Amino acid sequence: MKEKIVKYKWALLMLLSLILVNWALPDIGKSANSLTLSNFGTMLSVLPPIMLLIGLLDVWVPKETMIRYMGEHSGPTGFLIAFFLGSFAAGPLYAAFPVAAILLKKRAKITNVLFFLGVWSTAKLPMVMFEYTSFGGKFTFIHILSNLTVFLIGAIVLEKVLSKDEKEHIYQIATELA
Amino acid sequence: MTTSIFYIVVGILTIISFIKDKTKTKKALKIGFNSxxxxxxxxxxxxxxxxxxxSILSPNTVSQLLGEKSGILGAITAMVIGSIAFMPSFVAFPLGANLLSHGAGFPQIAGFISSLMAVGVVSLGLEIKYFGKMTAILRNITALTASIVFVLLVWRLM
Incomplete structure (x- = not known):
């Protein structure tokens, strides 16, 4: 019981804040309530297939396969797979974290996983089409091209900056959470 | 729409998996539920x-903050709001288009949209839990840099 409370301390704290806001500022509280509910709605509709996919990836894709296609020496293939995985995604960025964790658990290269997160955040295919209709081709084109270039450079630099121990640490915590 | 396609694809994969190997599929379900x-x-x-x-930073407030403001300050404000706020793209894009038609400039919208999608101050805690402090912070800095580059490019080119 005590363990559970410690584990969910942030959730309880947030719930307390929400109650406090409802009590002190009923107007803002009301909209916070409905926004929170709709957030939970989005989360519960987006996460189940992603979680299922993570499970399937875990049992069907052996580590060796992942290392070959996305691992340390995967080269451009790894980048391409990261790109396609990210662009076919659906859902907000937080839903990408557990997917990234399972990729890391199977020893995908950190650069590739970071690039995957970048693509997921910016260049999900359905969102690209929506952006195109909202802001036009030029805007969308500059957005995708500039952001993906920076993400790519950033991912390569980050991998270089991290020491061997730090990388091992990342692989470890990701494995525990996946 | 996208979500339902995703459901269908993963559903089909699960069925294939189940036909090929029952125990493995059960294990997959368990792993998924555990994560x-x-x-x-x-x-x-x-x-x-x-x-x-x-509830404080509503689309209305965002309109007020970015509506007629332009210049560098507007773009910086846009990126700060985008980094903190958290809204799905299907809300953000129409909001951005609406702001444009009400006098906001393309650079401000670029800063807002780009940082909204890639920088996550609210989700930073979760990100740190998954990838460690250093990686999570550096990824967000990279994302912020990407937004700045995008704003500068839009400023020059549009």
Whole structure:
């Protein structure tokens, strides 16, 4: 019981804040309530297939396969797979974290996983089409091209900056959470 | 729409998996459920936190802050709001288009949209839990840099 409370301390704290806001500022509280509910709605509709996919990836894709296609020496293939995985995604960025964790658990290269997160955040295919209709081709084109270039450079630099121990640490915590 | 396609694709994969190997599929379901359970302690406070932030930083407030302001200050404000706020793209894009037609400039919208999608201050706690402090912070700095580059390019080219 005590363990559970410690584990969910942030959730309880947030719930307390929400109650406090409802009590002190009923107007803002009301909209916070409905926004929170709709957030939970989005989360519960987006996460189940992603979680299922993570499970399937875990049992069907052996580590060796992942290392070959996305691992340390995967080269451009790894980048391409990261790109396609990210662009076919659906859902907000937080839903990408557990997917990234399972990729890391199977020893995908950190650069590739970071690039995957970048693509997921910016260049999900359905969102690209929506952006195109909202802001036009030029805007969308500059957005995708500039952001993906920076993400790519950033991912390569980050991998270089991290020491061997730090990388091992990342692989470890990701494995525990996946 | 996208979500339902995703459901169908994963559903088909699960059925194929089940036909090929029952025990493996059961294991997959268990693993999936477990990762979901591990996500809960950090994602529940996030959902409430976003609700609280958005109740103050509503689309209306965002319009007021970015509406007629232009120049560098406007773009910086846009990126700060985008980094903190958290709204799905299907809300953000129409909002951005609406702001444009009400006098906001393309650079400001670029800063808002780009940082909204890639920088996550609210989800930073969760990100740190998954990838460690250093990686999570550096990834967000990279994302912020990407937004700045995008703003500068839009400024010159549009």
């Amino acid at each position: 979901f359970r591990k996500l809960l302690p950090s994602i529940i406070p996030m959902m409430i936190g976003i609700g609280l932030i958005l």
